[in-house]
Structure formats: structure tokens, C-alpha cells
Amino acid sequence: MGLASFSFSGRSNRTPESPISYFMEQAIENPNLISLAAGLVDTDSLPVKAVADTMARLFADPQTGKAALQYGTTQGYTLLREKILQHVCNLDGVKPEQLNLTAQDVVVSTGSQQLLYLLSEILLDPGDIVITEAPSYFVYHSVLASGDVRVLTVPMDEEGMQTEELARLLEQLDRAGELHRVKLLYVVDYFQNPSGRSLSPERRKELLNIVRRYQDRQRILILEDAAYRELRFEGDDWRSIKSHDTGNEFVIYAGTFSKPCAPGLKTGYALLPSELIEPLLRLKGNHDFGSNNLSQYVLNALIENGAYHEQVRYLAGVYRQKRDAMLEALEREFSDLPGTHWTSPRGGMFVWLTLPEDINAGPSGKLLKECIREGVIYVPGEFGHVGKPGTRPTNEARLSYGDASIEKIHEGIKRLRRAVETVRRGEKKKERVAVAAS
Numbered sequence: 001m002g003l004a005s006f007s008f009s010g011r012s013n014r015t016p017e018s019p020i021s022y023f024m025e026q027a028i029e030n031p032n033l034i035s036l037a038a039g040l041v042d043t044d045s046l047p048v049k050a051v052a053d054t055m056a057r058l059f060a061d062p063q064t065g066k067a068a069l070q071y072g073t074t075q076g077y078t079l080l081r082e083k084i085l086q087h088v089c090n091l092d093g094v095k096p097e098q099l100n101l102t103a104q105d106v107v108v109s110t111g112s113q114q115l116l117y118l119l120s121e122i123l124l125d126p127g128d129i130v131i132t133e134a135p136s137y138f139v140y141h142s143v144l145a146s147g148d149v150r151v152l153t154v155p156m157d158e159e160g161m162q163t164e165e166l167a168r169l170l171e172q173l174d175r176a177g178e179l180h181r182v183k184l185l186y187v188v189d190y191f192q193n194p195s196g197r198s199l200s201p202e203r204r205k206e207l208l209n210i211v212r213r214y215q216d217r218q219r220i221l222i223l224e225d226a227a228y229r230e231l232r233f234e235g236d237d238w239r240s241i242k243s244h245d246t247g248n249e250f251v252i253y254a255g256t257f258s259k260p261c262a263p264g265l266k267t268g269y270a271l272l273p274s275e276l277i278e279p280l281l282r283l284k285g286n287h288d289f290g291s292n293n294l295s296q297y298v299l300n301a302l303i304e305n306g307a308y309h310e311q312v313r314y315l316a317g318v319y320r321q322k323r324d325a326m327l328e329a330l331e332r333e334f335s336d337l338p339g340t341h342w343t344s345p346r347g348g349m350f351v352w353l354t355l356p357e358d359i360n361a362g363p364s365g366k367l368l369k370e371c372i373r374e375g376v377i378y379v380p381g382e383f384g385h386v387g388k389p390g391t392r393p394t395n396e397a398r399l400s401y402g403d404a405s406i407e408k409i410h411e412g413i414k415r416l417r418r419a420v421e422t423v424r425r426g427e428k429k430k431e432r433v434a435v436a437a438s
């Protein structure tokens with residue numbers, strides 16, 4: 001007798017395979033491959049000693065140790081929530097009262113990824129609209145795809161999302177009678193994944209002004225994903241969009257301890273309008289009724305004993321050196337190639353490389369195959385764009401200096417250039433054959 005196949009849910013069928021799993025597999029299968037693809041943080045900088053000492057101290061007191069090993073609350077450890085609130089307000093130079101915020105408006109999550117997911121679940125129905133930057137964080141696109149949500153995009157320039165274009169898009173949607181479907185505006189406004197760009201201070205305020213224009217008819221929330229904010233190694237820290245939302249009405253600020261501390265602790269958080277807390281916690285209750293309690297105790301202690309802030313300061317130096325190495329290597333290898341340019345991030349861990357238009361750097365293009373042969377890998381920029389294949393730019397790449405050593409960054413960019421040359425020679429040869437045949 002045969003065995004009937006499973007019938008998966010619509011959500012499951014709509015959820016695309018993570019493009020990153022392919023890159024992880026490649027890196028594991030081929031240890032000589034230099035990965036400029038993985039979004040991993042710098043392994044050598046992970047705060048092993050600080051976490052070991054902090055944990056030893058936590059467990060030296062049996063009461064605290066037991067509390068940390070017990071279930072926590074769905075919303076998160078109160079002392080940590082208080083510290084998070086103070087921490088974000090300190091970054092912004094404001095007091096929580098000025099933003100109408102208390103620790104009751106803070107939720108701790110299993111990484112900020114869980115937060116992005118849960119927020120989408122409580123706010124979005126199939127057919128609703130989320131507006132993002134182009135390019136944007138592709139894992140979030142995948143969350144939206146699984147919920148059958150429409151993603152519309154606004155182009156970026158060196159100052160981040162082009163707010164004039166956003167205003168135009170919203171006017172268009174309003175005229176088309178679709179304003180009521182626009183629920184979220186998603187921006188990664190500090191050293192964006194994937195482009196490395198940040199949203200300028202003027203545009204931060206402008207974004208809020210734009211959503212306020214519609215406030216009596218449609219509450220459009222801004223989801224400010226500040227995942228890379230603290231990995232800043234150059235320039236001033238720009239105030240968050242949240243810091244301008246004085247009534248706590250329009251902006252959800254999502255942060256994480258993964259990038260500035262340790263992704264293994266998998267702890268993120270959000271500061272959000274009070275009306276969202278209850279529905280969010282009901283859903284989170286169904287998911288896990290609380291994130292890893294031990295991680296929350298460890299983070300609370302790391303902030304309290306100063307080790308967290310020390311780590312953030314230390315990381316800034318490490319990532320600056322790695323950014324410098326990548327920019328030097330790009331300058332050396334690519335400055336003679338017309339049509340090529342790249343971003344110069346002032347924080348975070350990504351550089352966005354744009355190649356000449358005739359070079360297909362997409363997942364099924366020649367460059368990626370050639371790169372794997374040369375022993376280097378990047379994330380095709382195509383993943384950061386939405387729309388059907390064929391409509392997305394294919395000549396872009398996300399290059400990460402997160403985990404690769406300085407030597408590997410130099411060697412990786414050298415290999416990338418060699419791969420580009422091989423692909424270009426191949427294209428020229430094809431052209432010559434075509435001319436000869438015509």
C-alpha cells in the first residue's frame with residue numbers, strides 16, 4: 001500500500017528556503033572557502049571570559065542561580081527590561097518619561113528575529129502592505145512572504161531610504177484606495193544589513209512626519225530595526241527614530257544583544273507602543289512563554305558589571321580595522337574596473353558592492369560559480385530585493401567583514417576580482433564569437 005504524502009499548510013508552502021543555508025553548507029563543506037557571505041560576528045572577539053566570570057558569580061549565589069535556571073516571564077526579566085530602557089534612552093540622550101516609556105513597554109525576545117516574526121503575526125493579514133528599503137534584510141522578506149504580505153520598496157541613496165519617494169508611494173496608495181492595507185514601514189536605519197548605509201538624521205524625522213500625516217485615517221507603524229546600531233566605529237551616534245516619537249505612538253524600536261555582545265545568548269528586545277504589548281505577549285505565550293531566562297540573567301549582570309559596555313567599545317576597534325581592510329582591498333583590486341562602486345560603512349559589518357551591469361552576480365549567475373571555484377563566497381545582492389527574478393538587479397553583492405580575518409578579507413577580495421575577470425573574459429569571448437558568426 002502506498003503512503004499518502006503530507007499536505008503542508010499554505011504558510012509552509014509560501015515560506016522560501018533560506019538562501020543563507022546554502023552558503024553555510026558551502027562554507028562547511030569547503031574549509032578553504034573564504035566566506036564574505038556569513039553574517040556571523042567576529043568569533044575571536046566573543047566575550048568568553050566576561051561571560052564565564054559573570055556566570056561563575058551568578059551561580060556562586062544559589063538563590064540567583066536557581067532563579068536564573070527557573071522559567072521566567074513571557075515579557076522578560078524585569079531588571080533587564082529596566083536596563084534596556086535606560087540603555088536605549090542613554091544612547092539617545094533622553095529620559096524614558098520624555099518618550100512616555102516605562103519598562104512595561106519593553107519586551108525581551110528570542111533574538112530580535114523572533115520579534116520581527118511576532119510583530120508580523122499580530123499586525124499583518126494576507127494582502128496587507130509593508131514598505132521596506134530597497135535593498136533590505138532578506139530574512140524579514142521571507143517572514144513576510146510566508147504571511148502572504150505584499151512588500152513594496154522605496155529606493156535608497158547614501159542617506160538611506162529616500163523619504164520623498166516614500167511620500168509619493170503613500171500618496172499613490174491612498175489614491176488607489178489601499179491606504180488601509182499599509183501597516184508597517186520597516187527600516188534598518190543603522191549600518192543596514194545588507195547595504196551598510198544609515199538613515200540620515202533629517203530623514204529620521206521626516207519618516208515620522210510622513211506617517212503622522214495619515215494618523216487620523218491609518219496608523220502606520222515604523223519598525224525601526226537597530227540591530228547594528230552599537231557596532232559604530234566612526235562618526236556620531238544618530239538619535240533613533242524612536243527618540244522623536246514622544247507619545248510612544250508610531251515607532252517600534254527593535255534591538256538585539258546578538259551583534260554587540262553574543263548571538264549565542266540569542267536575546268533581543270523591543271520598545272513599543274503600549275497597545276501592542278498585550279497582543280504581542282499573548283502570541284509570544286503561545287510560542288515560548290518567555291525567552292531563555294539564563295541568557296537574560298547573564299546579560300543583566302554583564303550590563304551591571306560594566307563588561308557589556310567594555311565589549312561594545314572593544315568591538316568598535318575590531319570592526320573598524322576589518323572595515324578598513326575590506327575597503328583597502330576593494331580599492332586595490334577594483335578601482336580600475338569602470339562601473340564598480342561600493343559603500344563605506346561607519347559601523348556594522350557589511351559593504352555593498354555594485355559591479356558593472358553586464359556581470360551577473362545573482363544566485364544562478366556565472367560569478368557566484370566562478371567565485372566558489374576560486375574559493376570565496378558572497379551573498380548575491382538579488383536576495384535583498386523583492387519582485388520576480390528578472391526584475392531584480394543582479395550586479396550587486398553583500399560583502400561581510402564580520403567573521404573573516406584581515407588576511408582572509410584581503411585574499412577573499414583578490415579571489416573575487418580574479419573571478420570577475422574570468423567571467424568578463426568569457427563574456428568578451430562570447431561577443432567575439434557572435435560577431436564572427438553574424
Ligand SMILES: Cc1ncc(COP(=O)(O)O)c(C=O)c1O
Pocket residue numbers: 039110111112113114137188193225227255256257258263266267268
Ligand atoms: C537587520 C537584522 N535584524 C535582525 C536580525 C536578527 O538577529 P537576532 O535574532 O540574532 O537578534 C539580524 C540578524 O542578522 C539582522 O541582520
